[in-house]
Amino acid sequence: MKLIVGLGNPGKQYEKTRHNVGFDTIDELSNQLNINLDQLKFKGIFGMGFVGTEKVLLLKPLTYMNLSGESIRAVMDFYGIDEQNLVVIYDDLDIPVGKLRLRQKGSAGGHNGIKSTIAHLGTQEFNRIRIGVDRPQNGMSVSNYVLSKFTQEEQPIINEVIKKSTDACRSWINQPFLQVMNDFN
Secondary structure, three states: OEEEEEOOOOOHHHOOEHHHHHHHHHHHHHHHHOOOOOEEEOOEEEEEEEEOOEEEEEEEEOOOHHHHHHHHHHHHHHHOOOHHHEEEEEEEOOOOOOOEEEEOOOOOOOOHHHHHHHHHHOOOOOEEEEEEOOOOOOOOOHHHHHOOEOOOOOHHHHHHHHHHHHHHHHHHHHOOHHHHHHHHO
């Protein structure tokens, strides 16, 4: 079983913000894979289905970003999923808007959702898809920036990178993550 997690914050006020590109990717995957996000459990909303013979679980933690690891750990424990069968998708300030970076391990890099995930998994070794949102300009605080929506000029770029991220997830269902990294980095 493969677990694909998108990080974000629940609620209308956070929809389509920089911090929610993980949620947006899960929504797109849900549509493409025909997996309904219709189950509320494990402090998240999730859906399960098959892609070929592989069982796939899509998860959006509803704990707010800082506690994302609680939901991820609960799902992994319940279904007996190990770290190599997990990928976490999230926003990254250190990558330009519209760029992807796939990694198999690493630090949280200041991202509170990843800090929580590392704390609850007890390891930094899990697959990640980092979606670039760039850094704030003109003295805007990081928290205000990540909770802001993309500009009109950025939106088509983000739509494209979300599509690329879903393509990477779909490739990972049938290939080792290292191969997906080689194809998408």
